[in-house]
Amino acid sequence: MKNKHISFHIVKREALPWYQSWMIRGAAILLALIMCSLVTVMVTGLNPLDLYRTMFYGAFGTERKTWVLFQKLAILLGISLAVTPAFKMRFWNIGAEGQVMAGALACATVMITLGNTITSNWMMLLIMLVVSVAAGALWGFLPAFFKAHWNTNETLFTLMMNYIAIQLAAYFIIIWEVPKGSGKIGMINQNTRIGWLPYLGGKQYAIIIILIAILTVLLHIYLKYSKQGYEIAVVGESERTARYAGIKVEWVIIRTMILSGALCGFIGMLLVGGTDHTLSTDIVGGRGFTAVMVSWLAKFNPIVMILTSFLLVFMQLGAKEVATNFYLNESFSEILTGIILFFIIGCEFFITYKIQFSKSGKEA
Amino acid sequence: MKRFLAIMMCLVMVLAIVGCKGTKPAEEPAKKVKVGFICLHDEQSTYDLNFINAAKAACEKLGVEMVLKTGINEDNSCYETAADMASSGCIAVFADSFGHEDYMIQAAKEFPNVQFCHSTGTKAHTEKLANYHNAFAAIYEGRYLAGVVAGLKLNEMIEAGKFTAEEAKVGYVGAFTYAEVISGYTSFFLGVRSVCPTATMEVTFTGSWYDPTAEKEGAQKLIQGGCKLISQHADSLGAPSACEEAGIPDVSYNGSTKEAGPNTYLISSRIDWEPYYEYAITAAMNGKPIDTDWTGTIATGSVKLTELNEGVVAAGTKEKLEEVQKALEAGTLHVFDTATFTKDGAPLTSYLADVDTDAAFTPDTEVIKDGYFHESEYRSAPYFDVQIDGITLLDVNFG
Numbered sequence: 001m002k003n004k005h006i007s008f009h010i011v012k013r014e015a016l017p018w019y020q021s022w023m024i025r026g027a028a029i030l031l032a033l034i035m036c037s038l039v040t041v042m043v044t045g046l047n048p049l050d051l052y053r054t055m056f057y058g059a060f061g062t063e064r065k066t067w068v069l070f071q072k073l074a075i076l077l078g079i080s081l082a083v084t085p086a087f088k089m090r091f092w093n094i095g096a097e098g099q100v101m102a103g104a105l106a107c108a109t110v111m112i113t114l115g116n117t118i119t120s121n122w123m124m125l126l127i128m129l130v131v132s133v134a135a136g137a138l139w140g141f142l143p144a145f146f147k148a149h150w151n152t153n154e155t156l157f158t159l160m161m162n163y164i165a166i167q168l169a170a171y172f173i174i175i176w177e178v179p180k181g182s183g184k185i186g187m188i189n190q191n192t193r194i195g196w197l198p199y200l201g202g203k204q205y206a207i208i209i210i211l212i213a214i215l216t217v218l219l220h221i222y223l224k225y226s227k228q229g230y231e232i233a234v235v236g237e238s239e240r241t242a243r244y245a246g247i248k249v250e251w252v253i254i255r256t257m258i259l260s261g262a263l264c265g266f267i268g269m270l271l272v273g274g275t276d277h278t279l280s281t282d283i284v285g286g287r288g289f290t291a292v293m294v295s296w297l298a299k300f301n302p303i304v305m306i307l308t309s310f311l312l313v314f315m316q317l318g319a320k321e322v323a324t325n326f327y328l329n330e331s332f333s334e335i336l337t338g339i340i341l342f343f344i345i346g347c348e349f350f351i352t353y354k355i356q357f358s359k360s361g362k363e364a
Numbered sequence: 365m366k367r368f369l370a371i372m373m374c375l376v377m378v379l380a381i382v383g384c385k386g387t388k389p390a391e392e393p394a395k396k397v398k399v400g401f402i403c404l405h406d407e408q409s410t411y412d413l414n415f416i417n418a419a420k421a422a423c424e425k426l427g428v429e430m431v432l433k434t435g436i437n438e439d440n441s442c443y444e445t446a447a448d449m450a451s452s453g454c455i456a457v458f459a460d461s462f463g464h465e466d467y468m469i470q471a472a473k474e475f476p477n478v479q480f481c482h483s484t485g486t487k488a489h490t491e492k493l494a495n496y497h498n499a500f501a502a503i504y505e506g507r508y509l510a511g512v513v514a515g516l517k518l519n520e521m522i523e524a525g526k527f528t529a530e531e532a533k534v535g536y537v538g539a540f541t542y543a544e545v546i547s548g549y550t551s552f553f554l555g556v557r558s559v560c561p562t563a564t565m566e567v568t569f570t571g572s573w574y575d576p577t578a579e580k581e582g583a584q585k586l587i588q589g590g591c592k593l594i595s596q597h598a599d600s601l602g603a604p605s606a607c608e609e610a611g612i613p614d615v616s617y618n619g620s621t622k623e624a625g626p627n628t629y630l631i632s633s634r635i636d637w638e639p640y641y642e643y644a645i646t647a648a649m650n651g652k653p654i655d656t657d658w659t660g661t662i663a664t665g666s667v668k669l670t671e672l673n674e675g676v677v678a679a680g681t682k683e684k685l686e687e688v689q690k691a692l693e694a695g696t697l698h699v700f701d702t703a704t705f706t707k708d709g710a711p712l713t714s715y716l717a718d719v720d721t722d723a724a725f726t727p728d729t730e731v732i733k734d735g736y737f738h739e740s741e742y743r744s745a746p747y748f749d750v751q752i753d754g755i756t757l758l759d760v761n762f763g
Contacts (some may be wrong), residue, residue: 063737064448179486179721181541181760184438187466242664275441278466283439324433329406 003055008357021351028347029311031341036319038298039339044326046219051322058321059314069317071275073207074212075267077309079284079291081219081302082263085256086140087292088223088300090236091147095158097288098165099139099261103268106135108279111188111195112176126194128269136265137258139165144257147248159183162288171283185275197274208274215263222301233254298346315340387396397428397646400449404440405463406434409574410597411617414634415483423640434556438463446471447685450478458483460639461573462544483545483637486721488744499640500744500762501660504551504634506667508699511555513631513672513681514593514615516569516634518560520678521613527592529562535586536567537579537596537603541760544719545569546744547739548597551699552615553755558704559684568575576600582759587612589730604629613676620670630677634672639665657744662693671736686735700737705752712737717747 001270016024037048059069059274079096086093092355172282176185189195189356200206223229231252237240294312298304319333319340400420403412416432423430431454433445442464449457450471455478459468463486472493474479481497482488488498518532534556538545553565566586570578578604584595589611595615596603601624607614608625616625616632640660647654660666672681691697700713716727719742731738731747739748751757 062448062452064444064451068448146474168702177540179718179731182462183540184463186463187470190466190469278439280437280439290718308578324435327432329408 008355010353011019013242013352013354016351018192024344024347024351025344028343029340032343035339035343036336038317038320039059039335043332044328046326047346054322054325055132055315055318058156058325060309061321063319067205069204069313070209072313072317073306073310074205074209075271075275076287076294076313077305078212078215078267078270078293078349079264079287080268080294080298080305080309081215082260083288083291084260084295084300084302084305085223085229086260088236089232089256091253091257092145093143093158093257093260093294094155095139096260096291097284098162099136099264100268100271100284101162101165101169102139102267103136104263104279104283105131105165105172106267107132107190107269107272108176108185108194109172112185115192115194116191121194121198122197125273128195128273131268132265132269133262134265134273136268140257140259140261140264141254142161145196146256148253166211166281169279169283173279173281174323176279184280185278188272188279190277195273196277197270200306202216206273208270210307211270211301216302216306223302228252228255259266293341293345299354300311311344312341367458379430392743395422397426397649398449398452398454399423399428399432400431400446400454400457400542402436402445402449402457402459402464403434404431404436404438404464405574405599407743409599410601410616410621411573412460414532414618415637416573419458420642421638422645425610425638426642426645428645428649433588436464438467440467442467443470445654446480447474450480454478456481458644460484469493469496469761474754478646479654480666481514481640481644481654483640484745486743486747489743490720494653497644497654497656498744499644499655499658500740500746501635501637501640501664502662502740503633503635503665503667504547504699504739504746505662506553506635506669507548508555508692509669509685509689510556510595510614510615510633510684511552511557512559512612512630513677514552514595515556515559515563516678516681516684517613517630518556518678520561522560529560530590531590532560532563533589533591534563534565535583535589535591535594536565537582537586538567538569538595539598540571541569543747544745545597546751547748548617549595549755550705550748550750550752552595553752554699554704557754558688563754565755566758567755569760571599572598574599576602579603580606585612585758598620614733622673626673628676629673631672634668634670635660636666636668646744659740659744662689700739702732702735703738705754707750707752709753712750715750717742717749719743721745 038047040051041048058065079100083093083096107128110131120186139161143154143161146152146157147154173185177183178186192260197207231247234245234247235249235252239249272279276283290312293306297308316337319336323333382496390404394680403415405412406414407416412593416601420456431449436445438461442459446457446468446491458481460483462484465487468480468482469491472495476495480493481499483499488496522529522532536549538549549567556563566589568582570582572578583603584608586594592601593613594607596617599618601621604614604621604624604638612623612628612632613630614628615630618634620632624628640658644654691735712732715732717729717731718725718727719729729742737748739746
């Protein structure tokens, strides 16, 4: 019996021309959507066209939904921008969740404790900004300092700092809860609106979207054209090269993590002062981790991150709309998001590697 | 090149928004009336299931379209959902969880022509918005009745020699430590003690309305600590399934959990929201005002008990239950009768409750008159927050 044995091996590709890699990505999204509709049709018997229409409606269906989309996009993009300098330096900062939480906690502290004494909203916003940024920066500084001086593992360190921030928030929520024992702070300064970011043109989220847009451009310039941005890239490529070139690696690590943490703290302030007006332990909602993916998928390019974060937020809102509109379980939107992420992340493999099939003549 | 593509995609996004604005479908005039419902969890939670069932029934009866959103957290997403419902044509929006309140108020201020009705909230009577309303039911009466069933079961087990009268300890899995839960476990306990005078109670708290693991572990801990019967004010099947595994009788909440505990489930009390939904939706349709604070009772059909689990409850339970219910309805029996409980060894003769919620929890209203605590009279949501003798609290900081 002739045993035809087909074997394959995985080969690293030459750098693909941009249109080919984007074709692969496009195909992945298409496949993901087909897979989603297959699963939906199998589970529910719905028409796949209805599914896509509902997804689109969930993201862009009304003016209000569109604002929500851009607000969520802005926050996710903001956190992704914040983690990028550290990742570009190959510093595995998975502590964005905690750094944003530290900023949010600091912001809420200011709003609650000074809400009755400070009457000028601009003064209040200024204090919130300074305190939140400082808290986030501290949360970024600590792991960097330990890494630079004692070479501690930054992945574990930043991860554990997340839990500290979340537990601290839980502790203060118990102190500030209204009424006692309900586990909720409720909206902070709901009647005076002290510490609330201004509504530009009557739109609550306009200011957040504008601020993040500015931040995107600034960070792009910082990473690409500034001396510090160059140092980050060199440290990321090779620490030894950086040392040889006379870069103070320890200082670059600390400085960059302070920047990352400070930006996270700033996002925390936007969350408390601009959207939620409260503090809860899930206010960041895992976006500190999603941001890592956004940043990686965009190859640390702030402008491309607009696209990757848009994709994730669009899918998330669309899937949620599908789940509730057709009376499906909450978990269904998570299944859809999971399928989509699987394809998007999976396609990066095929962009970097290719599979070579070879008919082997040898008998097995 | 990559950047070029990204910019192109951004342009497409912007165009999509512009396109959406342009193609907004015109509202059809003869469209069905729409009503929105916001739920903290989905049907997995017995509490939300109880709401969803009532919403479906009320909407079907009135012939209105139900817009249901489940899994809406107690944060900005509640405001967004409520505002989305209001701006897409709902004439009334209902929310079911305590923490939704501030976000409902926020939406109510923005949409003065839409009615916002919040179950279990406390702020409507102080916010004074014409379109924001609270609702609750005198569920303490239902809890008391369920407590009577539990007390009779304890008596039966004592008589059977399973434990002594002094060991008759009841366990209770609560979610949070504020008045709504305190009022619930106290009324249940007073019901138990009205028939089983030696009973004591231990309460544990999970810090979440829906956490199957924490609720199950809470119940198991209580059982290991010597509790002979378990009840709950948290919304999963955690506690009932722990009871079934341990063979401990269970009084449930929000509806029957007989499926999770065929051999241990006794009875469950629940709020039936359908009468309120019908009332509020009808009022909104006719442009009539809705009560700022609406309190349903057994008499309005808002407080219900599920069928007794005949094989498990003690003999004579049905008759006793009818007798007590009649006395409650007639007003000859009061759940929080000050003659039936003490605080720090002394009976309560006067109590200032924090009826108007404020950050400092300033007590503001005298609620003890004519020998009983007037629960749910000065606002619909419970404000009984007295820690009475006989009840021990565990894990008040949620584990």
